[in-house]
Every structure is written in structure tokens, then in C-alpha cells.
Amino acid sequence: MTDSLAIAICQTGQQVGDLAANAEAMRAARARAGDADLIIFPELQLIGYPPEDLVMKPALIARAEAELQRLAALTATPGPAMLVGSVRMEHGQLFNVIALLDQGRVAAVTAKHELPNYGTFDEKRWFSPGPLPTPIAFRGLKLGVAICEDIWFPGVCAHLAAAGADIILSPHGSPYEIGKDDRRVREVAARRVGETGLPLMFVNRIGGQDELVFDGASFVMNGDGTLAHQLPAFAEALVVTRWTRGEAGWRCTPGERAPLDPYPADVYQAMVVALRDYVNANRFPGVVLGLSGGIDSALSAAVAVDALGAERVWCVMLPSRFTSAESLEDAAECARLLGVRLDTVGIMPAVTAFEEMLAPLFAGRGPDLTEENLQSRVRGVTLMALSNKHGHMLLTTGNKSEMSVGYATIYGDMAGGYSVLKDAYKTTVFALSRWRNANRPALALGPAGPVMPERVITKPPSAELRDNQKDADSLPEYDVLDQVLHALVEEELSVAEVAARGFDPAMVARIERLLHVAEYKRRQAPPGVKLGTRNFGRDRRYPITHGFRSER
Numbered sequence: 061m062t063d064s065l066a067i068a069i070c071q072t073g074q075q076v077g078d079l080a081a082n083a084e085a086m087r088a089a090r091a092r093a094g095d096a097d098l099i100i101f102p103e104l105q106l107i108g109y110p111p112e113d114l115v116m117k118p119a120l121i122a123r124a125e126a127e128l129q130r131l132a133a134l135t136a137t138p139g140p141a142m143l144v145g146s147v148r149m150e151h152g153q154l155f156n157v158i159a160l161l162d163q164g165r166v167a168a169v170t171a172k173h174e175l176p177n178y179g180t181f182d183e184k185r186w187f188s189p190g191p192l193p194t195p196i197a198f199r200g201l202k203l204g205v206a207i208c209e210d211i212w213f214p215g216v217c218a219h220l221a222a223a224g225a226d227i228i229l230s231p232h233g234s235p236y237e238i239g240k241d242d243r244r245v246r247e248v249a250a251r252r253v254g255e256t257g258l259p260l261m262f263v264n265r266i267g268g269q270d271e272l273v274f275d276g277a278s279f280v281m282n283g284d285g286t287l288a289h290q291l292p293a294f295a296e297a298l299v300v301t302r303w304t305r306g307e308a309g310w311r312c313t314p315g316e317r318a319p320l321d322p323y324p325a326d327v328y329q330a331m332v333v334a335l336r337d338y339v340n341a342n343r344f345p346g347v348v349l350g351l352s353g354g355i356d357s358a359l360s361a362a363v364a365v366d367a368l369g370a371e372r373v374w375c376v377m378l379p380s381r382f383t384s385a386e387s388l389e390d391a392a393e394c395a396r397l398l399g400v401r402l403d404t405v406g407i408m409p410a411v412t413a414f415e416e417m418l419a420p421l422f423a424g425r426g427p428d429l430t431e432e433n434l435q436s437r438v439r440g441v442t443l444m445a446l447s448n449k450h451g452h453m454l455l456t457t458g459n460k461s462e463m464s465v466g467y468a469t470i471y472g473d474m475a476g477g478y479s480v481l482k483d484a485y486k487t488t489v490f491a492l493s494r495w496r497n498a499n500r501p502a503l504a505l506g507p508a509g510p511v512m513p514e515r516v517i518t519k520p521p522s523a524e525l526r527d528n529q530k531d532a533d534s535l536p537e538y539d540v541l542d543q544v545l546h547a548l549v550e551e552e553l554s555v556a557e558v559a560a561r562g563f564d565p566a567m568v569a570r571i572e573r574l575l576h577v578a579e580y581k582r583r584q585a586p587p588g589v590k591l592g593t594r595n596f597g598r599d600r601r602y603p604i605t606h607g608f609r610s611e612r
């Protein structure tokens with residue numbers, strides 16, 4: 061009977077749908093796993109998580125089986141056995157599985173039992189639940205494989221423990237959310253370890269996938285609840301963990317415990333990684349964005365530079381007759397600090413041309429929002445033309461506060477392929493800007509030191525679509541607005557419940573109405589990384605057309 065074992069954790073990215081690339085990366089990781097007996101990868105490593113409706117293609121399922129068999133053949137050669145996540149069709153049902161590849165064959169397969177079907181997850185749409193899993197025999201141990209959601213409830217781990225498992229191994233596809241790294245350790249792993257007395261290995265993927273970003277932050281917790289390993293967040297890692305059998309069962313020899321960044325450093329990194337992977341995986345040479353001298357575009361530009369490098373970020377100032385000298389200076393200073401190219405394209409010739417073209421049809425009607433939106437749309441058309449001509453993807457810069465209340469022009473400043481601040485409330489935008497001006501994250505390709513002048517953070521936000529316009533003219537101050545929005549969106553409270561926290565009921569009712577009315581805009585908005593518990597996208601799926609108002 062074995063008394064020691066080495067298990068390599070491969071915390072890595074995935075390319076959804078590129079099975080050959082994922083298999084090749086696993087081969088390379090296995091070759092680097094030293095003397096490990098076993099190497100473990102994140103959930104669905106072969107096809108990528110979340111695969112969405114790709115798994116409804118029989119051709120993908122067939123390819124997954126073929127790649128799995130090829131990887132299995134590899135394990136006839138010297139090196140560790142492999143625990144690989146894939147999909148398997150059995151009797152017309154599709155399962156989310158982990159396969160043990162050992163000695164040249166698929167030695168065992170176990171399926172996910174708990175299928176998450178809330179928030180951004182739709183697994184019941186794709187998979188059938190596997191039976192309660194039984195441990196897999198390996199080199200004299202019983203490996204308890206609990207796939208992701210399987211450890212978020214007590215049942216699977218309790219069953220594995222009762223069936224004699226020695227260790228719980230849990231491959232994850234666990235997307236980043238603010239504060240989630242701590243919840244995984246304290247509220248999930250610590251509870252399962254406490255209930256079973258078994259050590260637990262949590263192996264998560266990294267990298268961006270459309271609206272999700274995965275932070276990794278894999279770890280090993282021993283049966284006494286102590287952390288033996290903590291892998292870093294948002295970085296590749298291949299760590300060989302050492303295990304010995306003692307009187308109290310299997311124990312992992314403590315190793316490195318990487319520090320995890322607190323808020324808002326973690327949020328900033330999530331944005332950088334998500335944008336980097338979106339732009340690179342979709343093969344854009346770079347991004348273009350309108351730099352207004354305001355905080356939203358300044359922060360979006362900083363994230364882009366940190367993600368892609370200054371040479372891949374193109375900023376354009378698009379002044380109108382309402383653009384202040386201060387905005388021109390601030391945009392120029394942002395560009396200088398970031399080291400990016402800044403061009404200036406005045407929009408007045410096009411705005412005037414539209415006004416003249418439309419004058420006969422606008423006769424008898426004074427200026428209103430129409431003219432304001434026209435400026436925003438001329439900017440959108442101009443930036444999209446630059447995107448078409450040069451191939452750069454256009455970034456939109458709207459934040460969650462604005463997108464909540466519809467404070468953006470559809471087909472205007474909402475034009476673009478990806479939104480950096482989509483799930484960041486304006487107060488988070490302020491916090492991130494202050495933080496980045498004082499810190500440079502390790503993964504950043506941008507400069508150390510400030511990335512925007514202090515005045516961009518301190519001046520009152522304005523869309524500059526008419527004279528002396530300020531956001532606060534039509535919206536409550538952002539610290540109030542964001543508390544109300546958080547209560548309405550993240551907490552799903554009614555107007556009365558929000559007002560009971562000390563806010564004007566009429567103001568809260570107006571914000572709720574704006575929130576509902578703007579649903580059509582959000583449905584047409586570009587994707588952007590999820591940061592909180594209820595993003596506009598997969599988490600919060602409201603109808604566009606409905607008559608519910610909580611105050612009535």
C-alpha cells in the first residue's frame with residue numbers, strides 16, 4: 061500500500077471549443093509535472109468552461125471522446141496519470157465528467173451530480189445529473205472526485221466519505237465574483253472538510269470567457285481545516301503537492317501560500333484579464349475608444365493599456381462645441397500618462413450636417429435630447445469607422461450606474477464590442493481609479509505611477525452634451541444612486557424596502573422606473589465582465605416588456 065503520493069495541480073486557462081489546443085496544453089503540463097503520480101486539471105478542461113450550447117453539437121461530443129482517448133494513450137508513457145474534465149454521452153444523456161487516464165486507458169469516469177442552474181449557470185440545460193459518485197481507486201488510495209458544484213452542498217462529499225474516500229479532489233470552473241475567494245475557503249471547503257474530516261483540493265481555471273473571468277486561486281485544505289497550499293489569483297500555476305498517509309489519514313505537506321489581493325485590486329485585475337483574453341482570443345490587433353477627459357473613458361483606457369500594452373490602445377478625442385478646455389487638457393494628460401496614441405477628430409462638421417439635413421423635418425420643434433443624442437451618435441459612427449478601417453475593436457465606456465438607469469445613448473456611446481465597466485457601479489469606478497493611480501498590479505503592461513490626472517477623479521461627472529450639463533442635474537449623487545441601485549438590482553428589494561433605509565420614496569420609485577424602462581437598452585448592450593452577484597446579462601434576466609412596479 062502506498063504511503064506517499066505527489067499530485068500536481070494545473071491551474072490554467074482554457075480555450076472554449078478548441079479541444080486540440082486544450083489537449084496540447086495538458087500534454088505540455090504533464091511533461092512539466094516532474095515526479096507527480098497524478099496531475100489534476102480544472103472542470104471541463106478539454107472543451108472549456110462554460111461550453112454553453114456548443115455541447116449540443118454531436119460533432120463536439122465526438123471530438124471530445126477522440127481527444128480523450130488520445131490523451132489516455134499518452135499515459136502509457138512515463139509521467140503522471142491525468143484527471144481530465146470532459147463531456148460524455150451515455151444512452152442519449154450528456155454528462156459533465158472527470159476521467160482518470162492511467163496506464164494508457166480511460167481507467168475510470170465519474171459524473172457531476174449537482175448541476176448549477178442559477179445566476180450565470182445553465183447546466184441543467186446541457187447535462188443530466190450523474191448518480192452520487194463512488195471513489196476511484198488509484199495507487200492504493202480512494203480518490204473522491206467531486207466536480208465543482210458537488211462540493212457546494214454536503215451530499216456528494218458525505219457520500220464519498222461514507223464510501224471510504226481518502227481525499228476530496230474538486231476540479232472547478234468557478235467564476236470570479238467580489239469576495240468569492242474567501243467564500244470558497246470559509247463557506248464551502250471548510251464546511252465540507254469539517255463534515256467529512258477529509259482533505260480537499262480545489263482546482264480552478266483562470267482567464268476570461270466572454271462575460272466571465274476565472275481567478276484560479278486554487279488551494280488545498282488539510283483534514284484539520286488548515287490551508288496547505290494557496291495558489292495565486294489570475295495567474296497560471298503548476299504546483300506539485302506532496303501527500304503522506306499518517307494515523308489520521310492522508311495529509312498534504314504545507315507549501316506556498318500565495319497572498320490574494322483584496323478589493324479593489326482584485327476587481328481591477330479581473331477587468332484586465334477579462335479584456336485581455338476577450339481581445340486576444342477574438343484576434344483583434346487592439347482597441348479604440350473615445351477619450352473624453354471624463355473618468356469612465358480614462359479608467360477604461362487604463363484597463364486597456366494594462367491588458368494589452370499602450371501600443372495596442374488607440375484613444376480619440378472627439379470634441380464638440382460643448383467640450384470644455386478642461387476636458388481637452390484632461391484627455392491629453394491621460395493619454396500622455398498612459399503613453400497611448402491620441403488623435404483628435406472634431407465632430408461639429410458632421411453634427412451640423414445632420415442638423416441641416418434634418419432641419420425641414422424638425423421644423424417647429426426646439427432643441428431637446430435629440431440633438432444631445434446626435435452628438436453621441438456621431439461619435440459612435442466615427443469610432444466605428446476607425447474600428448472598421450483599422451481593425452481595432454471599439455470599447456464602450458458606460459458603467460453599471462448609467463446602464464441601470466438608461467443614461468447612455470443607444471447606437472451612440474453604447475456602440476462598441478465590449479464594455480470594460482459594465483458591472484462596475486460609478487462609486488467602484490472612483491475607487492478603482494484612485495487605486496490604480498497609486499498602484500500598478502503585477503500583471504499590468506501599463507506604466508507605474510498615476511494613469512489619470514487627479515482632476516479627472518474629483519471634477520463633477522458631465523456628459524457635455526449641452527452647456528454646463530452635470531450628471532447630478534438629472535440623477536441623484538452617485539453615492540446615493542449606487543446604494544439604491546444595489547438594493548434594487550443586487551438585493552431585489554421593493555421601493556418600500558429601499559425607502560425604509562432612509563431614501564426618498566419618490567426618488568427610489570423613479571429609479572426603479574428608469575431601471576425597468578432601460579431594459580431594452582441593456583439587451584442591446586455589448587458584453588462586459590461580471591464582477592458582482594447580479595450582472596446585467598446572465599445573472600439578471602428581466603423581461604423587456606412588463607407592467608410590474610413594486611410600489612403599486
Ligand SMILES: Nc1ncnc2c1ncn2[C@@H]1O[C@H](COP(=O)(O)OP(=O)(O)OC[C@H]2O[C@@H]([n+]3cccc(C(=O)O)c3)[C@H](O)[C@@H]2O)[C@@H](O)[C@H]1O
Pocket residue numbers: 429432433436462466467468469470472473522523531580604
Ligand atoms: N422598450 C423599447 N424597445 C425598443 N426601443 C425603445 C424602447 N423604449 C424606447 N425605445 C427607443 O429608444 C430610443 C431612445 O433612446 P436613446 O436614443 O438612447 O435616448 P434617450 O434614452 O431618450 O436619451 C439618452 C439618455 O442618456 C443620457 N446620456 C447620453 C449620452 C451619454 C450620457 C453619459 O453621461 O454617459 C448620458 C442622456 O442625457 C439621456 O438622458 C428611441 O428611439 C425609442 O423609440
Ligand SMILES: Nc1ncnc2c1ncn2[C@@H]1O[C@H](COP(=O)(O)OP(=O)(O)OP(=O)(O)O)[C@@H](O)[C@H]1O
Pocket residue numbers: 349350351352353354355356357358376377378379380383439457458462473521522523524
Ligand atoms: N469629447 C469626447 N471625445 C471623445 N469621446 C467622447 C467625448 N465625449 C464622450 N465621449 C465618449 O462617450 C462616452 C460617454 O461620454 P459622456 O461624457 O457622455 O459620459 P460619461 O459617462 O461621463 O463618460 P466619461 O466619464 O468618460 O466622460 C465617453 O466615455 C467617451 O468614450
Ligand SMILES: NC(=O)CC[C@H](N)C(=O)O
Pocket residue numbers: 103176181207208209210212232233234235
Ligand atoms: N461550475 C460550477 O459548478 C460552478 C458553481 C459554483 N457554485 C461556483 O461558482 O464556483
